[in-house]
Amino acid sequence: EVQLVESGGGLVRPGGSLTLSCSTSGFFSSIYAMSWLRQAPGRGLEWVASIRPGGRFIFYTDSVKGRFTISRDSGKTSLSLQMNSLRAEDTAIYYCARALTSDRADYAVQGYWGRGTLVTVSS
Amino acid sequence: QSVLTQPPSASGTPGQRVSMSCSGSTSNIGTRGVAWYQQFPGTAPKLVIYDNDKRPSGVPDRLSGSKSGTSASLAVSGLQSEDEAIYYCATWDDSLDGVIFGAGTKLTVL
Numbered sequence: 001e002v003q004l005v006e007s008g009g010g011l012v013r014p015g016g017s018l019t020l021s022c023s024t025s026g027f028f029s030s031i032y033a034m035s036w037l038r039q040a041p042g043r044g045l046e047w048v049a050s051i052r053p054g055g056r057f058i059f060y061t062d063s064v065k066g067r068f069t070i071s072r073d074s075g076k077t078s079l080s081l082q083m084n085s086l087r088a089e090d091t092a093i094y095y096c097a098r099a100l101t102s103d104r105a106d107y108a109v110q111g112y113w114g115r116g117t118l119v120t121v122s123s
Numbered sequence: 124q125s126v127l128t129q130p131p132s133a134s135g136t137p138g139q140r141v142s143m144s145c146s147g148s149t150s151n152i153g154t155r156g157v158a159w160y161q162q163f164p165g166t167a168p169k170l171v172i173y174d175n176d177k178r179p180s181g182v183p184d185r186l187s188g189s190k191s192g193t194s195a196s197l198a199v200s201g202l203q204s205e206d207e208a209i210y211y212c213a214t215w216d217d218s219l220d221g222v223i224f225g226a227g228t229k230l231t232v233l
Contacts, residue, residue, distance in 0.1 A: 035222075044125070045160070045168060045211050047222035061221050095167055100179065108158045108213045108222045111179060113167040 002026040002112045004096045009117030016086050020117060022079040022096030029072070033099040034079045035107055036070060038092035039116075048094070049081065050107040059107065086121045093118050126151065127212055129225035135202045136233045142198040143228040145212030149193060151223060152214055157195040159188055160211045168211065172197060199230065207232045
């Protein structure tokens with residue numbers, strides 16, 4: 001069974017840093033494109049970043065470029081999101097997601113999602 | 124303001140067919156496949172349509188998708204109370220170089 005479990009969320013002050021982790025099981029995560037998406041309280045979905053299997057191709061939404069870094073561990077079983085210079089508008093539930101199939105790099109097609117972890121940026 | 128435009132709400136009675144739209148442009152829907160997600164309160168989104176009209180395993184064929192030009196639609200036939208949720212459309216935008224979502228349509232079963 002495919003499972004994605006996020007961790008690392010919490011309360012952080014504006015300007016602070018936080019690292020989210022996504023632990024995967026039930027599939028070989030090294031061969032799938034992986035992504036982070038978020039949802040602010042009471043708002044819609046927003047794509048944050050994606051990384052291809054080899055880790056060479058990485059994409060970010062404009063609002064997090066230069067502040068967030070997506071990466072995969074060397075064993076390729078987990079995904080991370082390093083978040084720096086956090087702002088109030090980064091407050092959201094952050095979801096880890098996996099591409100539907102291993103042969104596609106269509107980052108709009110997320111076949112599996114974790115339950116999410118809440119990040120709150122507030123003083 | 125979302126790049127993809129969705130009506131905020133849609134509704135129908137049990138058994139009816141309801142459709143909802145997603146309007147974009149040539150840099151997104153016009154040249155890319157569209158995905159649809161279903162989300163219930165307090166839960167993660169679930170992929171229900173991809174590549175405009177394909178259903179992942181386990182999604183009932185009462186849900187169907189289509190695309191024409193720069194617009195896409197999701198239809199739910201034989202409406203059931205369990206279909207009450209928010210539906211988001213999504214695609215890649217070549218101008219923004221990223222994934223974009225519509226603001227979502229809340230489907231209410233009357």
